[in-house]
Amino acid sequence: MSTTEQIEAQEPSGPPTLPARAVMDASFKLIDDHASRIFTWNYDRERDQLVTLYNKAMASQWNSVTELDWSIDVDPEREIDHDTPAMRLAREVARVPGSPIASWKDKEFTQLGIEMLKGNLSQFMHGEQGAMMVAAKIVETVPWIDAKYYAATQTMDEARHTEVFAKYLHTKLGEAYPMSPFLEEQITVLLEDPRWDIAYLGMQIVIESLALAAFGDMLRRTQEPLLKKLLRYVMADEARHVAFGILSLGEHYKELSGPELKDRQEFLCENTLRNKSRAATPEVWERMGVSFEAVVPCIIDAAQRTGTSPVASFQRGFFAKLVPNVRKLGLLDANDGYLREQWGKAGLLEFEFAEDTASDFEAYDAVAQDRAAAS
Numbered sequence: 001m002s003t004t005e006q007i008e009a010q011e012p013s014g015p016p017t018l019p020a021r022a023v024m025d026a027s028f029k030l031i032d033d034h035a036s037r038i039f040t041w042n043y044d045r046e047r048d049q050l051v052t053l054y055n056k057a058m059a060s061q062w063n064s065v066t067e068l069d070w071s072i073d074v075d076p077e078r079e080i081d082h083d084t085p086a087m088r089l090a091r092e093v094a095r096v097p098g099s100p101i102a103s104w105k106d107k108e109f110t111q112l113g114i115e116m117l118k119g120n121l122s123q124f125m126h127g128e129q130g131a132m133m134v135a136a137k138i139v140e141t142v143p144w145i146d147a148k149y150y151a152a153t154q155t156m157d158e159a160r161h162t163e164v165f166a167k168y169l170h171t172k173l174g175e176a177y178p179m180s181p182f183l184e185e186q187i188t189v190l191l192e193d194p195r196w197d198i199a200y201l202g203m204q205i206v207i208e209s210l211a212l213a214a215f216g217d218m219l220r221r222t223q224e225p226l227l228k229k230l231l232r233y234v235m236a237d238e239a240r241h242v243a244f245g246i247l248s249l250g251e252h253y254k255e256l257s258g259p260e261l262k263d264r265q266e267f268l269c270e271n272t273l274r275n276k277s278r279a280a281t282p283e284v285w286e287r288m289g290v291s292f293e294a295v296v297p298c299i300i301d302a303a304q305r306t307g308t309s310p311v312a313s314f315q316r317g318f319f320a321k322l323v324p325n326v327r328k329l330g331l332l333d334a335n336d337g338y339l340r341e342q343w344g345k346a347g348l349l350e351f352e353f354a355e356d357t358a359s360d361f362e363a364y365d366a367v368a369q370d371r372a373a374a375s
């Protein structure tokens with residue numbers, strides 16, 4: 001029996017319950033990374049921008065125990081915003097003829113909102129653990145000492161992010177959801193690839209841009225002070241991580257051949273144009289006692305009828321970060337503008353000249369801003 005089947009077997013219907021702790025604890029995943037570790041004997045600090053970024057990373061480390069107020073009491077029901085695109089769409093789903101949630105009242109919609117919040121925070125937590133492992137892989141595989149130093153600070157940042165999302169879930173909201181198979185696949189591919197720059201491109205540029213958009217989306221919608229501060233502090237670190245990727249890859253990609261750059265352009269197409277399934281969250285519906293297969297046609301119907309997409313604003317935020325960052329790497333125009341053409345057809349180039357994260361990462365540094373205000 002698979003883990004999902006075991007969870008379903010425990011929850012045939014009725015109000016949402018959580019999987020047994022043992023079901024979650026019993027599963028772990030082994031990944032072979034196929035990459036060579038590089039020991040360098042050149043300790044010269046040759047990359048000034050990476051030195052500056054490393055110094056900033058050391059100065060803006062924050063303490064997850066003393067700088068966040070974990071005594072704040074969180075009432076999940078009070079935190080649910082019923083006016084988000086996803087919640088408005090859920091109300092429309094209930095109005096579709098034959099909808100499995102036609103009988104839902106405010107209580108069930110509020111519980112759905114709580115499950116969606118737990119679902120999102122769970123994916124953040126799992127993604128952060130993946131980021132911690134990718135950053136550790138970069139420490140081992142990148143040939144430059146300045147990049148090894150920086151990636152080591154990032155590994156610590158990602159450990160802190162994993163820890164605070166796990167602590168928030170466990171102490172304020174309840175048990176986590178399993179990792180989404182789409183996110184798991186996306187990170188596994190990076191850990192298995194022998195090329196060090198693919199770990200960078202996939203994590204520092206694609207997933208970190210995605211994370212900045214997703215955290216920013218949640219930050220705009222929550223009023224809860226602990227979650228707000230936690231997200232501001234995590235985003236301060238993430239923006240630096242994207243800048244690290246842009247600075248490192250910008251240098252490396254000047255030396256790659258046309259076919260090698262084409263591989264990287266294809267990788268970006270795969271992660272943007274062909275990989276749209278990550279938004280699906282079947283477990284949230286299943287924990288509400290609703291069959292995902294039964295509700296999906298109603299979601300599609302409601303989305304088409306009202307012209308709403310629960311992920312549209314988040315996707316715009318993602319591309320507004322990603323596209324200018326990729327432009328800065330020179331990947332839009334390599335190979336006669338192959339990626340420019342692909343993304344142009346998909347309407348993504350409107351973001352080409354938005355501010356890139358190598359230029360605006362200091363604006364995210366809420367840690368430095370709070371410390372300056374307190375002194």
Ligand SMILES: [Fe+2]
Binds near residue numbers: 128131157158161238
């Ligand atoms: Fe992170």
Ligand SMILES: [Fe+2]
Binds near residue numbers: 131158208237238241
């Ligand atoms: Fe990060």
